[in-house]
């Protein structure tokens with residue numbers, strides 16, 4: 001198996017709006033990130049993925065781009081961006097940009113032109129269809145709950161948008177569209193960008209028949225065979241590889257909707273020359289049973305024997321906080337956050353950390369719908385009300401899953417607004433910032449942050465955790481995760497308690513562990529025969 005820098009990298013995701021505000025307007029920005037570069041370096045990460053920083057009306061916080069060549073006003077200037085790039089590079093950290101090319105903003109000049117008339121030269125940059133008897137071309141729904149077709153006042157056609165109506169989908173069949181996108185990618189790569197995370201990239205090829213779906217409400221369920229992985233997607237990605245990607249020493253990561261280990265391999269297998277890795281996203285959607293998560297982890301790990309690779313996130317800006325979702329954000333929060341970090345950073349796939357998870361930030365439950373900001377929250381909220389829920393019921397239902405859970409400001413200090421801004425933050429700070437913040441993680445030698453640093457450093461010096469064989473020693477167990485990694489005569493066992501109860505260590509595992517020693521653990525003292533709630537240990541074979 002070929003060894004490369006992007007297999008060995010630890011990548012950290014920044015959601016720029018929520019990371020650090022430098023000018024008191026309440027919105028995180030690029031100079032704010034520059035202030036925190038030493039923090040990123042001390043964490044030991046190799047690359048930062050930035051959620052979109054391009055000009056945008058921010059209907060979907062930058063995932064609606066109005067100009068691919070400009071920086072979003074609230075975030076700063078191109079000069080700020082250059083300072084940021086330089087600051088990262090001088091610290092040995094690479095930069096990954098988000099590439100949102102399934103759709104643009106409706107404010108993009110292409111769409112402004114395209115919508116103006118049926119004969120406009122840019123018309124075919126987007127996907128237009130005649131309606132059926134005064135109604136939409138088909139029954140498709142968007143991922144944001146509303147129907148997937150809308151009209152503009154200028155003509156009677158309908159345009160496709162798999163997300164918000166203000167995010168029209170580009171027509172990838174049009175080679176002019178593709179050339180424009182490739183030109184833009186080269187422009188950023190020539191400026192020194194080291195990689196792209198490609199937004200919903202397996203949606204770019206559409207089902208040309210535009211046939212009705214049997215159950216249009218099950219958008220995610222039917223994405224496979226519906227919106228995602230349509231014939232053509234692999235041709236487009238191969239073309240992109242030939243025309244752009246292969247000419248640079250960069251990394252390409254696909255956010256692939258409805259991905260599973262089988263179809264994921266088609267994106268990542270190096271002989272196919274498409275992308276370097278898809279995110280192993282099906283793990284993000286899982287809650288217990290643990291056996292299911294373990295099954296997915298095993299299947300993804302098998303990619304490394306099949307010439308493929310994958311990126312592994314446990315948190316991101318589209319999901320509730322990992323410690324709240326997978327684990328325990330109450331009495332076991334600290335040990336649980338560390339256990340999840342252990343699982344992530346001892347896995348073969350390239351680990352993606354999401355800002356704030358390194359200090360164990362948790363979900364928030366705003367008491368009024370007015371405190372939420374995410375477009376998807378409001379669409380779902382409206383939908384629930386339409387379906388007869390009371391406002392209170394709708395709020396309670398959406399609190400635990402809202403994407404805003406992971407978008408509250410980064411908690412730097414115990415100062416007002418968690419040291420994120422001197423002004424009023426664009427979204428409220430999680431009230432637990434008084435106990436959960438970077439400052440007190442820095443001073444406590446046993447903090448979650450320090451543990452992340454140790455784990456990252458350990459991964460760097462133990463390459464077998466990346467390239468080694470992955471063997472699940474307890475595939476069916478619903479409480480314990482126990483995996484052995486072996487490489488070039490070395491061996492590691494990762495053992496963790498995935499529950500909030502004490503768990504005995506099975507005798508057979510105790511025997512397996514005899515030649516091993518604990519190299520890292522998330523608790524002060526461990527016992528041979530049992531694990532406390534969320535206890536995690538990384539063992540290394542003595543003499544290895």
Ligand code: NOJ
Nearest residue numbers: 060063100163199200318
């Ligand atoms: C996936 C992004 O991660 C999400 O935040 C966004 O809303 C959709 N794609 C649409 O771009």
Ligand code: CA
Nearest residue numbers: 021023027029
């Ligand atoms: Ca600002």
